[in-house]
Amino acid sequence: MYVVTGASGNTGSSLANALLDSGAKVRVIARNSEQLRPFAARGAEAIAADLTDTAKLVSAFSGAEGVYVMIPPNPAAPDTYKYDESITSSIATAIEETRVRFVVALSSIGADKTSGTGPVLGLHWFEDALNAIDGVNVLHLRAGYFMENTLAQAGIIHSMGKAAGPVRADLKLPMIAARDIGAAAAAALLKSDFEGHETRELLGQRDIDYNEAVAIIGRAIGKPGLGYVQVPNEQLQPMLVGMGMSANFSSLLLEMTDALNSGYMHALETRTLRNTTATSFETFVAEKFLPAYRQQSAAA
Secondary structure, three states: OEEEOOOOOHHHHHHHHHHHHOOOOEEEEEOOHHHHHHHHHOOOEEEEOOOOOHHHHHHHHOOOOEEEEOOOOOOOOOOHHHHHHHHHHHHHHHHHHHOOOEEEEEEEOOOOOOOOOOOHHHHHHHHHHHHOOOOOEEEEEEEOEEHHHHHHHHHHHHHHOOEEEOOOOOOOEEEEOHHHHHHHHHHHHHHOOOOOEEEEEEOOOEEEOHHHHHHHHHHHOOOOOOOEEEOOHHHHHHHHHHOOOOHHHHHHHHHHHHHHHHOOOOOOOOOOOOOOOOOOHHHHHHHHHHHHHHHHHHHO
16 A cells, blocks of 8 residues: 555655555545545545644554655745645654555655755755654655746736746756656656655656747747747745745745756756656646636636
């Protein structure tokens, strides 16, 4: 039996469905029980729990052959690192008490760094905490830049007539679809062929910069001349706070993009068949971005 935390999220939902497709027994965890109903309908055991509830996690992890663990993003958290620490401690304690043998953890490129990476620093600490547990085999999946990050551009394009953000227009990023991370995590849990403490980068179908990404988006939405502008941090942070991010999280997010822009935070592995995933950005735009953009249009 396998346990999936964050099952209502982008990676967790993909992972849970992949495990169910394989015929495996699955236990899914999320805060909102309503979002777990589709998995329960497929035969999964559903548990509504906050990941800081250690007692519930101990119960959920008990009897599991493997677990998928992650820190769900919380842009509204007033203290991002304190939030990360509370979930890290709870997950690590539950794994230690239940002696789960195989753990697949969602991490990120840049998690090798000990400072200057914004919210990714919490994943560095997450990796360290899991590695400190005796007798557990841990695989850290260090994912590239989520294609889902570009979904925010749907609203920006509607309001500004162009795409905009803090990332350099010409910065090549290993963009990856969340579903490909879920697929990789499912394969790793089912094989359980990792030992000790391993890291594996997931770099998407190819490296792509925002100039190319926005050109692909523009063609898909009927705006072939769509452009992208990099917005200075001092202008962008108040906008992020206005969108609901805490001042702390928005500051850390911009620290992370600065780390990307400067090259300080980057993939460590050479691209290979093993760390290259299937979904192209063109496919993502057709299947995910375009519907989101049309929804924005309908609501305008």
